Amino acid sequence: MGIQGIDLSLIWGVIIAFGVMMYVIMDGFDLGLGILFPLIPDAQERDVMMNTVAPVWDGNETWLILGGAALYGAFPLAYSVILEALYLPLIFMLAGLIFRGVAFEFRFKASPERRHIWDKAFIGGSLLATFSQGIAIGTYIVGIPVVNRVFVGGAFDWLSPFPLFCGVGLVVAYALLGSTWLLVKTEGMLESRMRHYTRPLAFVLMAIVAVLCVWTPLLHPEIATRWFTHAHTVVFGGLVILGVLALVGLLKTLRQYHSHWPFVFTLALVFLGYMGLAFSIWPNIVPPSISLWEAASPLSSQLFILIGTLFILPIILTYTCWSYYVFRGKVRIGDGYH
Amino acid sequence: MLNLEALDLARIQFAFTVSFHILFPAITIGLASFLAVLEGLWLKSNNSVYKDLYHFWSKIFAVNFGMGVVSGLVMAYEFGTNWSRFSDFAGSITGPLLTYEVLTAFFLEAGFLGVMLFGWNRVGRGLHFFSTVMVAIGTLISTFWILSSNSWMQTPQGFSIVDGRIVPMDWLAIVFNPSFPFRLAHMAIAAFVSTAFFVGASAAWHLLRRNDTPQVRKMLSMALWMALIVAPIQAVVGDAHGLNTLEHQPAKIAAIEGHWENVGNEPTPLVLFGIPDMQAEKTGYAIEVPYLGSLILTHSLDKQIPALKSFPKEDRPNATIIFFSFRIMAGLGMLMILTGLLGLALRRSGALYRNRLFLRLVLLMGPTGLIAMLAGWITTEVGRQPWVVYGLQRTADAASNHSAVQLSISLALFVLIYFSVFAVGIGYMMKLVRKGPQPHHEHPPHGGPGQERTARRPLSAVAETFASVEHVN
Numbered sequence: 001m002g003i004q005g006i007d008l009s010l011i012w013g014v015i016i017a018f019g020v021m022m023y024v025i026m027d028g029f030d031l032g033l034g035i036l037f038p039l040i041p042d043a044q045e046r047d048v049m050m051n052t053v054a055p056v057w058d059g060n061e062t063w064l065i066l067g068g069a070a071l072y073g074a075f076p077l078a079y080s081v082i083l084e085a086l087y088l089p090l091i092f093m094l095a096g097l098i099f100r101g102v103a104f105e106f107r108f109k110a111s112p113e114r115r116h117i118w119d120k121a122f123i124g125g126s127l128l129a130t131f132s133q134g135i136a137i138g139t140y141i142v143g144i145p146v147v148n149r150v151f152v153g154g155a156f157d158w159l160s161p162f163p164l165f166c167g168v169g170l171v172v173a174y175a176l177l178g179s180t181w182l183l184v185k186t187e188g189m190l191e192s193r194m195r196h197y198t199r200p201l202a203f204v205l206m207a208i209v210a211v212l213c214v215w216t217p218l219l220h221p222e223i224a225t226r227w228f229t230h231a232h233t234v235v236f237g238g239l240v241i242l243g244v245l246a247l248v249g250l251l252k253t254l255r256q257y258h259s260h261w262p263f264v265f266t267l268a269l270v271f272l273g274y275m276g277l278a279f280s281i282w283p284n285i286v287p288p289s290i291s292l293w294e295a296a297s298p299l300s301s302q303l304f305i306l307i308g309t310l311f312i313l314p315i316i317l318t319y320t321c322w323s324y325y326v327f328r329g330k331v332r333i334g335d336g337y338h
Numbered sequence: 339m340l341n342l343e344a345l346d347l348a349r350i351q352f353a354f355t356v357s358f359h360i361l362f363p364a365i366t367i368g369l370a371s372f373l374a375v376l377e378g379l380w381l382k383s384n385n386s387v388y389k390d391l392y393h394f395w396s397k398i399f400a401v402n403f404g405m406g407v408v409s410g411l412v413m414a415y416e417f418g419t420n421w422s423r424f425s426d427f428a429g430s431i432t433g434p435l436l437t438y439e440v441l442t443a444f445f446l447e448a449g450f451l452g453v454m455l456f457g458w459n460r461v462g463r464g465l466h467f468f469s470t471v472m473v474a475i476g477t478l479i480s481t482f483w484i485l486s487s488n489s490w491m492q493t494p495q496g497f498s499i500v501d502g503r504i505v506p507m508d509w510l511a512i513v514f515n516p517s518f519p520f521r522l523a524h525m526a527i528a529a530f531v532s533t534a535f536f537v538g539a540s541a542a543w544h545l546l547r548r549n550d551t552p553q554v555r556k557m558l559s560m561a562l563w564m565a566l567i568v569a570p571i572q573a574v575v576g577d578a579h580g581l582n583t584l585e586h587q588p589a590k591i592a593a594i595e596g597h598w599e600n601v602g603n604e605p606t607p608l609v610l611f612g613i614p615d616m617q618a619e620k621t622g623y624a625i626e627v628p629y630l631g632s633l634i635l636t637h638s639l640d641k642q643i644p645a646l647k648s649f650p651k652e653d654r655p656n657a658t659i660i661f662f663s664f665r666i667m668a669g670l671g672m673l674m675i676l677t678g679l680l681g682l683a684l685r686r687s688g689a690l691y692r693n694r695l696f697l698r699l700v701l702l703m704g705p706t707g708l709i710a711m712l713a714g715w716i717t718t719e720v721g722r723q724p725w726v727v728y729g730l731q732r733t734a735d736a737a738s739n740h741s742a743v744q745l746s747i748s749l750a751l752f753v754l755i756y757f758s759v760f761a762v763g764i765g766y767m768m769k770l771v772r773k774g775p776q777p778h779h780e781h782p783p784h785g786g787p788g789q790e791r792t793a794r795r796p797l798s799a800v801a802e803t804f805a806s807v808e809h810v811n
Contacts (some may be wrong), residue, residue, distance in 0.1 A: 082418070108803075113804065305433075
């Protein structure tokens with residue numbers, strides 16, 4: 001507990017959870033574009049896809065760096081054991097992000113004949129980053145065994161069915177975010193293609209979520225207890241009902257040729273899934289055994305960085321909102337500077 | 339406990355990724371200040387040569403900045419993935435310092451960088467100049483935080499240890515730890531010197547290709563003035579840093595000097611050359627100059643410096659490596675000073691822009707600033723071994739418990755990515771350099787938050803494609 005009853009660990013937990021959610025939502029749709037790229041072979045349409053995220057994608061990754069650094073400063077124990085446990089998946093994720101980040105820029109600089117090389121790097125990097133992220137989340141849910149503040153699991157714990165399934169799940173989820181984002185930002189052929197792909201993607205994602213809802217409580221008696229004790233059951237029941245409603249809304253607005261609503265409902269789905277995860281592990285930051293408060297850095301550390309963060313975070317948020325506002329509207333073939 | 343092989347791999351991996359990364363920020367720091375000076379001179383003199391140079395170097399700055407952001411992403415995670423015992427032990431101090439560095443960088447990107455790269459036609463001259471200056475200051479604030487963290491690991495203070503972990507007690511004492519002012523000054527100047535020689539070599543290349551324009555001449559002239567003034571200052575700062583190290587990390591100095599034992603009360607000689615042998619505990623083939631070690635390190639003719647044998651074997655840094663890395667750094671530093679002096683002499687005789695032998699020297703000296711900087715970092719980092727937090731935590735106790743297999747996979751991946759991806763980026767930068775400054779017809783791009791060109795993607799500030807810089811000159 002903090003000074004004068006202010007719980008700094010809780011504040012930091014919320015800030016980091018918020019940062020990670022911003023990351024999942026925002027980098028989610030631009031990673032999704034890379035996943036959808038192979039379905040759209042036309043060079044001009046690929047340009048349009050790129051242009052729908054060009055002004056914002058780098059800002060999206062801001063949240064990943066901020067999340068990492070803030071976790072280090074506010075919860076060094078969580079930072080150390082989670083990152084150690086997820087070593088190879090995170091290295092693969094970083095490798096994927098570097099590849100697609102650089103491919104993104106160099107694609108615009110490369111000559112048309114060479115562009116396909118960077119397209120491939122973009123596709124491969126996006127897939128690798130997403131799949132590894134999903135594996136990392138899955139491994140995290142399964143739990144990170146820690147004894148005396150030291151990770152005691154194996155190097156290849158992540159190479160098991162549940163994390164790999166989560167990897168596939170995240171690829172589908174990001175693809176859905178990407179396809180509904182393109183409904184918002186594009187028109188004509190590309191938009192109708194995306195409308196065509198969104199439906200099956202939504203159904204596949206729902207099937208995956210359904211499997212996860214059964215599989216997850218089987219992993220841990222604690223999660224099962226949590227899900228099925230009285231008060232929590234209400235919360236989870238609520239989340240499930242809202243999830244079903246969001247899916248219905250997505251399919252309905254998709255049929256009605258809405259441009260914005262499918263994306264909004266997809267965001268809602270992702271948000272609900274994220275809340276479900278948060279409720280499942282709360283108040284742990286390293287499931288199954290380390291709570292937010294056990295992993296916290298000393299009060300003076302959390303306070304020291306809170307000052308800077310409270311100053312800078314509103315600026316970053318304002319800048320982000322301003323960017324998306326300026327960038328509103330459809331992107332057309334031939335738009336862009338290249 | 340970790341076996342030696344895995345620990346070595348972990349250290350090689352960190353050394354590789356951080357060495358690659360630091361090249362970009364170093365040039366970013368130097369170019370940002372260079373751009374601020376160029377814009378200031380342009381505003382003052384209204385001489386368009388400065389403005390042309392500004393547009394030319396701001397493109398290279400943008401690409402370089404982009405490379406730095408991408409390679410820095412890895413660094414933010416590596417402390418946890420590879421050095422988890424360290425992160426848990428000291429994260430309450432190094433974590434917040436890193437967070438502040440990240441916040442500073444984002445603050446920069448969100449505001450002033452955008453105005454600097456894209457605001458030419460949107461804001462007044464004064465406000466634009468202010469933005470450039472703020473970007474330059476911002477890069478130095480980033481340096482401030484990172485160097486503070488590194489210096490704290492070298493000379494820790496302001497903490498107590500509770501339950502086997504570091505707890506910060508006094509942030510002022512932590513941030514302004516004893517080696518910090520010296521290290522910060524030494525690194526910032528290293529960035530300036532590296533950039534000066536990079537700029538100078540670019541100018542020399544153009545002059546050797548007979549692309550003799552006022553812009554290119556101005557570049558060479560400014561770079562050599564910088565070398566003339568700043569390289570000697572760096573030597574003085576380096577000397578002061580050395581004395582500070584002697585006070586706080588005497589084993590590092592003993593290893594740098596290849597100095598094994600003190601004989602009686604004899605003053606310490608300086609080993610000019612030799613091959614320190616950690617097993618035999620002596621420096622073979624040594625060429626020594628009597629008294630000089632005492633003179634340089636204690637500024638006296640009779641005082642001794644501590645010798646390696648006075649430290650337990652397990653506390654000695656590897657003298658074989660840092661004996662040479664230090665000499666590479668110092669030797670290149672001397673060459674840089676010499677180049678500055680030669681430039682001054684040729685300037686007086688008016689042959690500065692014509693003497694091809696000298697221009698070849700300047701071209702050759704292009705990467706030496708960066709090489710000396712890396713050699714210096716190797717010296718200070720290998721020299722603080724076996725400690726990761728000096729006197730408090732050994733590097734061997736800091737590493738994550740990864741197997742050699744895992745570390746080999748990730749190291750191979752990093753080598754592959756860095757050489758493929760950053761080679762293209764560096765190649766692109768070199769092609770931009772080759773295109774040279776263009777007089778008068780540069781049209782700075784429009785852009786801003788939410789637009790095609792935005793400061794979040796610094797590379798979007800550069801209009802040139804790979805092809806358009808492929809065949810020039």
